Amino acid sequence: MGRMKFLCDAERCIECNGCVTACKNENEVPWGVNRRRVVTINDGVPGERSMSVACMHCSDAPCMAVCPTDCFYKTEEGVVLHDKDLCIGCGYCFYACPFGAPQFPNGPAAFGARGKMDKCTFCAGGPEENGSKAEFEKYGSNRLAEGKLPACAEMCSTKALLAGDASTVSDIFRERVLRRGGGAEVWGWNTAYGRAEQGTAGEGRK
Amino acid sequence: MSMPILKHLPAVALGAAVALGLTACSEQPQVIVYEQGEYQGKADARPWDGPAFKGDKTAWEAAIKNRARGQNEYSRSQ
Numbered sequence: 122m123g124r125m126k127f128l129c130d131a132e133r134c135i136e137c138n139g140c141v142t143a144c145k146n147e148n149e150v151p152w153g154v155n156r157r158r159v160v161t162i163n164d165g166v167p168g169e170r171s172m173s174v175a176c177m178h179c180s181d182a183p184c185m186a187v188c189p190t191d192c193f194y195k196t197e198e199g200v201v202l203h204d205k206d207l208c209i210g211c212g213y214c215f216y217a218c219p220f221g222a223p224q225f226p227n228g229p230a231a232f233g234a235r236g237k238m239d240k241c242t243f244c245a246g247g248p249e250e251n252g253s254k255a256e257f258e259k260y261g262s263n264r265l266a267e268g269k270l271p272a273c274a275e276m277c278s279t280k281a282l283l284a285g286d287a288s289t290v291s292d293i294f295r296e297r298v299l300r301r302g303g304g305a306e307v308w309g310w311n312t313a314y315g316r317a318e319q320g321t322a323g324e325g326r327k
Numbered sequence: 328m329s330m331p332i333l334k335h336l337p338a339v340a341l342g343a344a345v346a347l348g349l350t351a352c353s354e355q356p357q358v359i360v361y362e363q364g365e366y367q368g369k370a371d372a373r374p375w376d377g378p379a380f381k382g383d384k385t386a387w388e389a390a391i392k393n394r395a396r397g398q399n400e401y402s403r404s405q
Contacts, residue, residue: 191364191366191368202371203368204366204368248370250372263374268379268380269394274398284395284398286395289392289395289396290398297399
């Protein structure tokens with residue numbers, strides 16, 4: 122097993138915020154902390170694109186590099202996690218992260234008053250006993266230990282958000298890009314409207 | 328006989344006071360020593376070490392891979 126990664130397909134994301142809700146519910150994330158959120162570019166303009174963003178579990182994570190207490194670690198599966206018992210809430214990771222993943226329960230407060238950093242754990246819990254109460258209260262659900270993928274990706278209705286081993290996820294995305302096209306090439310078109318050679322393809326026929 | 332003891336009493340008392348005062352110096356450090364670039368927190372259990380897989384890494388990998396492949400609706404619809 123190589124690297125656990127998220128991949129969001131902007132062609133499919135419909136900004137339903139199902140992933141955000143699934144994350145909130147699965148991990149019982151407190152009010153004001155959003156481990157995952159949906160970002161929309163050119164909102165309201167034709168051709169707008171949405172993308173679900175959380176911790177990307179970077180291969181070379183900037184948060185790990187800047188943390189003054191070295192509370193971050195990377196698991197064998199490539200998930201970036203942190204020990205909340207060591208976090209001092211300095212906010213360095215927030216400034217270092219290009220995805221805005223680190224969240225603080227007390228919001229943008231002064232140094233030390235932000236509270237301990239909270240972020241997406243890839244539903245892998247944290248440095249406590251797997252599935253324990255302490256792990257859930259500090260870090261949320263540990264679905265990975267149950268053989269499941271993160272709740273956000275599993276809940277995504279359009280399967281825009283994919284999660285799993287990088288090679289598997291990229292295989293799915295590659296196949297998707299090769300097979301989807303426009304008009305009669307779009308997935309499901311032939312099933313719904315018939316093939317062109319059958320003379321039933323919807324091409325403005327009356 | 329008692330005169331030499333009295334003569335050394337201030338020195339003995341001073342030595343005892345110094346020894347007593349230095350006992351505070353044996354206090355253990357209250358903060359951890361940070362090492363640059365090294366994780367300092369608690370060790371985490373691996374996901375396959377839980378009750379669901381009982382340390383069977385291969386079974387865990389197969390379960391995760393199977394779950395990940397299930398996200399591909401092309402393979403499910405054919």
